[in-house]
Amino acid sequence: MKVLAAMSGGVDSAVAAARAVEAGHDVTGVHLALSKNPQTYRSGARGCCSVEDAHDARRAADVLRIPFYVWDLSDRFAAEVVNDFIAEYAAGHTPNPCLRCNEKIKFSAVLDRGVALGFDAVCTGHYARLIRSGDDVELHRAVDASKDQSYVLGVLNQDQLRRSYFPLGSTLKADVRAEARNRSLAVADKPDSHDICFIANGDTAGFLEQKLGHRPGDIVDMAGAKVGEHAGSHQFTVGQRRGLHLGQPAADGQPRFVLAITPTTNTITVGPRDALAVSMISAIRPTWTGQAPSAEWAGEVQVRAHGLAMPANVRVHADGLHVILDSAATGVAPGQALVLYEGSRVIGSATISAAQA
Amino acid sequence: MGRIYLDHAATTPMVPEAVEAMTRELTRVGNASSLHASGRSARRVVEESREAIAAQVGASPAELIFTSGGTESDNLAIKGAFWSGAQVGRRQVVTSTIEHHAVLDSVAWLGHSGSAEVSHIPVDPAGRVDLSVLAGTVDTRTALVSVMWANNEVGTLQPVRQIATLAREHGAISHSDAVQAVGHIEVDFSASELDLLSFTAHKLGGPYGIGALLARRELRLAPILHGGGQERDVRSGTLDVAATAGFAAALEIATKKRVEEEHRIRQLRTELVNSVHAAVPWAVVHGAAAEDDRLPGIANLGFPGCSADAILMLLDAAGIDCSTGAACSAGVSQPSHVLIAMGYSEADARSALRFSLGHSSTLADVHALVAALPEAVRRAKAAAAFA
Known part of the structure; x- marks a missing residue:
């Protein structure tokens, strides 16, 4: 198939693209420029917006002998992700911009544009597994639990998942680095990005104070x-x-x-x-990776990117979810995503609106 | 897979004569500044190349300074002339809105550093500098006027001789970036009234990494590169002997074949524009309408409602090389400052592609483009909804 490989300039997306090439797909690399004014030099902090990252992505594409382009999505990113991030904080919420970027940019703007241009799928270096089940595609946790990114992909629907390609879901991070080295990809030892990419210095409080006063x-x-x-x-x-x-x-x-x-x-x-302990959570704007579950659903929920899955009973109603945890949990923040799991499989996601004991 | 190369204005293949001339010199030793026999023979090649190149552009050999290319020639012309002290009391630098960034940014830098007052002369919708605005701008405060011979994105020729004459009348130095013109249309330095003229080898069938600045003998230039005092003490640095030979060989061939090639390429461009129009009737042609007002081989076409980046990518996948003609910042293409200056909207500027023909172009190239273009444009239009 014709694959559009999103290449951030990091090791994961480079190896993912390499595997797509090796699998025999017709692969084109794109680096998403998400900031209008990339900082040319930064010390220490790495993100997905810098000039070096675009260069690293380009070099990886050179090594893989695939065409490479930079797509300017800075306006969309500012409107859909950065402004939303600021507005959510202003509303007293705790947003997850990576999830938002997956939902609105990578698997929406980029995917839609790619499909219109003739591509069949978007390939990324996310750690998550896609498993075909009949005509459906299921989203599952990655094999490497410490890198699992199924939480931030939980917002994807069946149409998006059918056109997604995550070649790293069954591989350990350490093995991905080793593979990058074997493939002569210069990014093999590049540090992981941790921070929010549009806050280059990692100072979220300072960024928000600058925006919100x-x-x-x-x-x-x-x-x-x-x-x-x-x-x-x-x-x-x-x-x-x-x-x-x-x-x-x-x-x-x-x-x-x-x-x-x-x-x-x-x-x-x-x-x-x-x-802080809460056992009842309300969540709004649910999305489902496949069929919506029945009105009364029991399984596990995860309320933070790196949190644990917790057993819960969920009542699905017209405008959201009502979740009752088996045992009380702390640190449930409005604005964060609540992702529903059946074992390793992601069922859906919703945005936490309220929580109480 | 063989590529269909329609980006000759970016760079054009080296002609066999240039490859031969360079290959011959690459195997020899000798620094052109050395005093021994090996040095002398290197120097002889450099000087013969200088004489040959100067003769093709209406200059005397002493007026030709070898540089690393068009960008350096433009920098040396603008900064060197401004800093030479020749223009005591004059701080104004006048240029156009459609220059190459080698000129625009050099001028802007002189402005930002506080030493120059910068004026940009607008252009008409065809991309031609407005002479009446220029006449109202240049005066006894003007140190330098720099306007390109022909625009690299849309191909529009500029009234260089009138500009040079106007500058001279006010005692100002005149410069023209003729990178796109030399070798493609007639360029005669002595007849141009210009004081300074930049051009480069790789746009006319010669090697990368070598260019020239023509400077009238009496004109003082402050050096940008200091060192061994090569090139009349204006441009230090060991000369690339082989590159001078390749440059000369390429320009000699280009001049020899120029009349017939210019005619052939103009016809090819006409065929390209007509057949694109037949395939995509709503395509828009940017630049001057009259044949005499533009370069032979550049066709700048707009596909309103489409992203030129998307079309470029799809044509690339179909084996066709072309350009959006726009500057890049970290690989992100910016809307063309040339089209914006010509009065187009940012959206229209982002829909423009430059197809440029050269000595190796054939009718088969045009046919291949026209075969691939409609599907690329159709997909790009569909993708525009998700831009």
Whole structure:
């Protein structure tokens, strides 16, 4: 088939493209330029927007002897991912921009454009498995649990999955690096990217303050009494402990955590770890990787990119999900995705809107 | 797979005569600055090449400075003339909006460094510099006027002689980037009234890495490269003897065949434009309408509603090389500043492809393009919804 290989300039997408070539596909490499003003030089931090990354991707394509182009998706990325990221924080939520990018850019804008141009599939270096089951394609966790990216792909629907190609899902990361070395890909030892690619220096709080301004407000306890001040509610995530700078210790001497962010009053509510525990979660805008499950569904849910899957019962209704966890969990932040799993298989995803004990 | 090469304005294949001349010299030793016999024979090749090249462009050998190519020639002309001190009290540098970036960025840099006041002369919808605006801009404050001989993206020829005359009347130095013109149309330095003229070997069938700046003998130029004092103390650096020989051989052939080649390529371009129009009737031709107002081999065509990048990629996959004619920043193509200057919208500028013909082009190339283009355009149009 004709494959469009998204090449970030990192080791994973380079090896994925190499495997697509080796499998006999007609492969074309594209690097997605997601920023209008790429920084030419950066020390340490790596991301997917820099000039070096475009160069690294191009060199990998040279080695693989495949055509290579840079597609400018900076306007789409700014509108769909960066602005959404800022707006979500402003609304007191904790967004996941990588998931959003998969949903709106890689497997939407790029895939649609690629299909129109005559390609059959988009190949990426994501660690996840696609398993054919009859006419359907199932999305499963990667074999390498430490690199599994099925969570950030959980938003893809059946049409998108049918046109996706993840050659690395059954391989361990260490083996991917070794393979890159064997294939003479210069990116074999390039460090993994960890941070949000459009925040080059990794300073998310600084980025948000620059975009949203300095908006000080009160920090209150569960009874509503003021216990401190903050410089902007967007600097906090539910479950966060650090950075509260509370002068007075709590009466019980226990550490305090962010329990809630209320943008309308610009307040942060804090309390003890116990108060973080939730067992009921509401989630909106569900998407399904295949058939929608029945109204009453039992399986596992994952509420953070690197969190554990937790047994739960889910009621599926018209505008969202009502989730009851078997045992209470902490650090459930509105804005994050709740991804549903049956064993290793991803069933669907929805956006957490509220959680309570 | 054999490629259909329609990007001769980017670079054109070396002619066999140039390959032979270079190959002959590459096996010899000798620094053209050395005093011994080996050095002398190297120097003889350089000087014979200089004389041969100068003779083809209406210059005297002493007016020719070898450089590394068009970009260096433009930098040396602009910065060298501005810094020479010859233009005491004059700070204005005048150029056009459609220059190559070797000129635009050199001028901009002089402006940003605070030493020059920069003026950009607009062009008409065909891409021709507005002489009345130029006449109202150049005055006794003007140090330098730099306007290209022919535009590299749309092929429009510029009224260089009138510009040079105007500059001279006001005591300003004139320069023209003739990289796209030399070897393709008649260029006569002495008749042009210009003070400075840039050109390069690889656009006319010679090797990469060597170019020339013609500079009138009386004109002072500050060096950009300091060192051994080669090239009249203006451009230091050991000369690439073989490249000078290849350059000379290529230009001699280009000049010898120029009249018939120019005619042949103009006909080929006409065939290209007509057959593209027959296949894609809504394609738009950018640039000057009259044959005498443009280069022989450049056809800049717009496909409104399509992304030129997408068409380029699909033609590439079909074995056809062409260009979007636009500058790249980290591989991301920017809309052509030339088309924007000609009054096109950013969307229209992003829909433009440049097909450029040269000495190795044939009718079969045009037919191959026309066979592949409709499907590429159809797909690009479908993809435009997801741009």
